[in-house]
Amino acid sequence: MENQTDLINELKIQKEIAYTSGLLQGDVTIKTLLESLAEGVIFINESGRIILINDRLAELTGHDKHEVIGQHMNIFIPDDLHSKHDSHVKGYFKAPRIRPMGEGLELTAKRKDGSTFLVELSISFLNTESGKLGIGFLTDITTRKEAEYELKKRNQELDAYAHTVAHDLNSSLAGIVGFSELLINPSFELSKEEHDSYLNEIAEGGRKMSSIIGELLLFASMKKEDVDIGEINMRNIIDSACHRLKYQIEEKNVDIEISENISNCLGYSLWIEEVWLNYISNAIKYGGTPPKIKIYSTKTEDGYIKYSVEDKGEGISDDLKDIIFNERDKSKDKLTKGLGLGLSIVKRILEKLDGHVSLESEIGQGSIFSFYLKDLN
Numbered sequence: 001m002e003n004q005t006d007l008i009n010e011l012k013i014q015k016e017i018a019y020t021s022g023l024l025q026g027d028v029t030i031k032t033l034l035e036s037l038a039e040g041v042i043f044i045n046e047s048g049r050i051i052l053i054n055d056r057l058a059e060l061t062g063h064d065k066h067e068v069i070g071q072h073m074n075i076f077i078p079d080d081l082h083s084k085h086d087s088h089v090k091g092y093f094k095a096p097r098i099r100p101m102g103e104g105l106e107l108t109a110k111r112k113d114g115s116t117f118l119v120e121l122s123i124s125f126l127n128t129e130s131g132k133l134g135i136g137f138l139t140d141i142t143t144r145k146e147a148e149y150e151l152k153k154r155n156q157e158l159d160a161y162a163h164t165v166a167h168d169l170n171s172s173l174a175g176i177v178g179f180s181e182l183l184i185n186p187s188f189e190l191s192k193e194e195h196d197s198y199l200n201e202i203a204e205g206g207r208k209m210s211s212i213i214g215e216l217l218l219f220a221s222m223k224k225e226d227v228d229i230g231e232i233n234m235r236n237i238i239d240s241a242c243h244r245l246k247y248q249i250e251e252k253n254v255d256i257e258i259s260e261n262i263s264n265c266l267g268y269s270l271w272i273e274e275v276w277l278n279y280i281s282n283a284i285k286y287g288g289t290p291p292k293i294k295i296y297s298t299k300t301e302d303g304y305i306k307y308s309v310e311d312k313g314e315g316i317s318d319d320l321k322d323i324i325f326n327e328r329d330k331s332k333d334k335l336t337k338g339l340g341l342g343l344s345i346v347k348r349i350l351e352k353l354d355g356h357v358s359l360e361s362e363i364g365q366g367s368i369f370s371f372y373l374k375d376l377n
Helices: 002-026 028-036 055-061 079-094 142-184 192-221 234-244 246-251 269-286 318-323 330-336 343-352
Strands: 040-044 050-053 099-101 107-110 116-128 131-140 230-232 255-258 265-267 292-299 304-311 356-362 366-374
Touching (some): 040 055, 055 131, 079 131, 142 192, 142 246, 234 246, 234 255, 246 269, 265 366, 269 292, 269 304, 269 366
Antiparallel strands (some): 116 131, 230 265, 356 366
16 A cells, blocks of 8 residues: 555656646747756756756766656766755755855766766756746866866976976076185185186086076976977986086085996987986985985886986885875975975876886885886887
8 A cells, every 4th residue: 555655646746747847848938048058957846856957968967858857866966975965955945045056065967877077066946836946057067177187287297396496406506606706706816727617617507507497498388299209318318417416416425326228218308307307316315425326227028118216325114105206295295304306297207208107115225216218119
């Protein structure tokens, strides 16, 4: 008897829904308006049953607009949010008003195939002879969110890159200031050779700063599809990076051993020099006293060249290894105390060149920072 009563009640509900749906669809003005909107539109009753959807919502979700009439609107909601959404619907009908839904939150809708997509939702209501109806206006914001994410990531890249090159710029500037002060200090008697040598150092420092700024502007403006990837002479790039770090190398009496058999690969030289600059500068800072650094390359079985910078420093804890290449955040900065400030940009550069990074380290045993680029073959 109970099942029969439930069936009768369900038939009454479906009849009321069909009647209300027919009224809405029969109104030419409403129908024309709904089908002209770029948003998906849904009408529901106070029980959350679907009265009507427009063509746009059918297109977004993959449902036939007629087959969903009478079903609960949860068919458009991810399964784990059903109970929460039901309570929101009940609360809304107690005091209906026009407002955005989930402001400040990321809302998702579910398609017929079970996949989900990000949405923006505004809700309103309509009084009819059958009672109050809730109206939802739904916009697919997946593309917008992806663009926002890419912009945020791009800004993080530039921020990390700017921090990475700032130290290098400061180093070159310090050299220029130091040699300039020696030249203008009357208490220092300089030979012509010393005088010319200091002038050359000042000029070289200025050229380095110009080069760094040019590369920063280049990185800021270029996208992966703009980069001309080709064969690069890796030994020349390593030598150039070491030359840019020569003041730090001399100051800390760094012992650098560079393999004679550094393999060439496919890449983009300007960006890869910044990778070496970051890896080597970190090894200088944290590679022991005095720092001892080995640089070498090995070929992998999957068609990549692995380039490594090995140091004899204190090593890196497992907790730090898990986050050291991640985008910069406050917790990382506190934990690293400056180590790897530019490692997130290193990771992004390698990803843009279809490569990747790795780290091998044990406390007390030093570290090996590596990156991989495609072999020439």
